[in-house]
Amino acid sequence: MKAPAGGWTTATVSGVRRPIQRSVELRLDVHDRIDHLPGQHYVVRLTAEDGYTAQRSYSVASAPGDPLVELFVERLDDGEVSTYLADVVEPGDELEVRGPIGGWFVWDGETPALLVAGGSGVVPFVSMLRHARAIGREDLLRIAVSARTLAALPYADELAAAGALIALTREQHGIRPAGRLAAHELIPLWEPGQTAYVCGSASFAEAATQLLETAGQPASSIRVERFGPSGPPA
Amino acid sequence: MPGPTRGFLGRRRDRDPRLPPGQYDAGTDWPVLTAEPTPRIAPETWSITVDGAVESPTTWDWDQAHALPRSEYRGDIHCVTTWSKFGTWFAGVSVDSLLEAARPTAEARFVMATSKTGYTTNLPLEHITGGKAWIVWEYDGKPLPIEHGGPVRLLVPHLYFWKSAKWVTRLTLLQRDQPGFWEQNGYHDLGDPWRQQRYQGD
Numbered sequence: 001m002k003a004p005a006g007g008w009t010t011a012t013v014s015g016v017r018r019p020i021q022r023s024v025e026l027r028l029d030v031h032d033r034i035d036h037l038p039g040q041h042y043v044v045r046l047t048a049e050d051g052y053t054a055q056r057s058y059s060v061a062s063a064p065g066d067p068l069v070e071l072f073v074e075r076l077d078d079g080e081v082s083t084y085l086a087d088v089v090e091p092g093d094e095l096e097v098r099g100p101i102g103g104w105f106v107w108d109g110e111t112p113a114l115l116v117a118g119g120s121g122v123v124p125f126v127s128m129l130r131h132a133r134a135i136g137r138e139d140l141l142r143i144a145v146s147a148r149t150l151a152a153l154p155y156a157d158e159l160a161a162a163g164a165l166i167a168l169t170r171e172q173h174g175i176r177p178a179g180r181l182a183a184h185e186l187i188p189l190w191e192p193g194q195t196a197y198v199c200g201s202a203s204f205a206e207a208a209t210q211l212l213e214t215a216g217q218p219a220s221s222i223r224v225e226r227f228g229p230s231g232p233p234a
Numbered sequence: 235m236p237g238p239t240r241g242f243l244g245r246r247r248d249r250d251p252r253l254p255p256g257q258y259d260a261g262t263d264w265p266v267l268t269a270e271p272t273p274r275i276a277p278e279t280w281s282i283t284v285d286g287a288v289e290s291p292t293t294w295d296w297d298q299a300h301a302l303p304r305s306e307y308r309g310d311i312h313c314v315t316t317w318s319k320f321g322t323w324f325a326g327v328s329v330d331s332l333l334e335a336a337r338p339t340a341e342a343r344f345v346m347a348t349s350k351t352g353y354t355t356n357l358p359l360e361h362i363t364g365g366k367a368w369i370v371w372e373y374d375g376k377p378l379p380i381e382h383g384g385p386v387r388l389l390v391p392h393l394y395f396w397k398s399a400k401w402v403t404r405l406t407l408l409q410r411d412q413p414g415f416w417e418q419n420g421y422h423d424l425g426d427p428w429r430q431q432r433y434q435g436d
Contacts, residue, residue: 003419003420005420005433005434007435046239046242046244047237047238047239047242048238048239048242048243048244049238052244053244053255053256054244054245054256054258054316055256055316056316057315080244080245080258084239084241084242088240088241088242093239093240094239094240095239096239098433101420101433102419102420103418103419103420104269104415104416104419105269202265202266202267202381206272206381209271209272210271212271213271219270219271219273219351220352222270222271223269223270224268224269224270224271225269226266226267226268
């Protein structure tokens with residue numbers, strides 16, 4: 001399957017939401033948009049008056065069928081682009097964007113998938129989940145997410161409603177005591193023929209892939225997206 | 235070119251001349267970005283093979299590779315995700331030493347680097363010859379950490395860093411270019427940071 005790829009274009013900011021601290025959800029009306037596959041990302045490029053530019057990649061949270069493209073941006077205190085997007089952008093602003101990009105960390109809507117995310121690593125999985133709902137194939141997805149607290153977990157309500165396993169390291173959640181995600185928690189989510197997707201910080205991704213291999217997931221069927229300080233991917 | 239973004243001032247005005255366009259200085263950080271699980275490779279099971287369009291396909295094991303003339307790189311590296319890292323220090327052997335033994339044929343024009351994980355990346359031959367590329371096992375005087383491609387990675391520092399394949403085990407010389415892993419997924423075939431060749435068509 002060849003993933004779609006789009007060139008530079010302009011997007012009009014249609015909505016700005018800040019449902020959790022230190023982050024922003026941007027709803028974008030992308031001009032001449034090419035539909036993405038769940039898991040792909042966009043690049044946002046900012047240009048100053050003197051021509052200086054800065055660009056960063058952000059995962060798409062919306063489904064391909066959504067008329068708008070939703071980007072989730074974690075605000076990093078020293079982030080030149082994320083502080084602008086979180087603090088300055090208003091509806092009606094125009095942004096230069098490029099996307100969709102990336103053909104590896106994508107879900108085709110047909111393969112059983114186990115999705116394991118840490119923190120804002122849930123974003124590409126929200127796109128997959130929304131797409132699965134739109135095509136009536138939520139049965140294909142198993143989701144496990146980890147965060148420090150429920151308040152720090154992006155899209156927490158939506159993930160909980162989808163039956164995601166939610167592992168919180170700093171607080172109890174339902175009957176689950178505070179603690180890191182464990183291999184025995186992933187085993188019930190495992191199915192033969194499944195592709196596993198792991199998304200999160202470098203340390204989370206490393207730990208999660210080891211958990212999956214412990215739980216019997218072949219390394220060749222694990223796809224990983226690690227966030228550096230610079231965001232995903234590559 | 236589009237106009238300025240409303241209200242965006244940008245931060246770095248006194249740009250370090252070592253920084254290619256669109257890059258920022260990651261300082262002491264060295265972000266880890268990999269598409270697959272990190273493989274655990276014992277040095278005694280590692281080897282590097284040069285094959286394809288060569289007169290003498292050759293494989294070196296750990297000790298044989300270390301017996302080749304040591305070569306170092308001191309300088310900057312640039313990742314397509316926009317971080318750059320100044321003043322790195324890597325050591326290993328020059329790719330020239332490997333090619334000298336394997337002897338590329340007159341038709342060889344490209345190379346595909348392959349990792350233990352199956353990761354691939356393509357490069358024009360002239361971009362890995364003439365002291366421009368290394369196979370490295372040392373960083374800052376210590377063994378190359380596994381998350382950065384240890385025990386051995388390719389190093390092609392004048393191109394974006396996805397070209398510097400981690401856990402490299404094979405260099406296959408080719409007469410015609412073929413896209414590697416990220417190149418099939420929308421990234422540029424050459425990846426020159428000074429020309430911002432991030433994606434296909436840049």
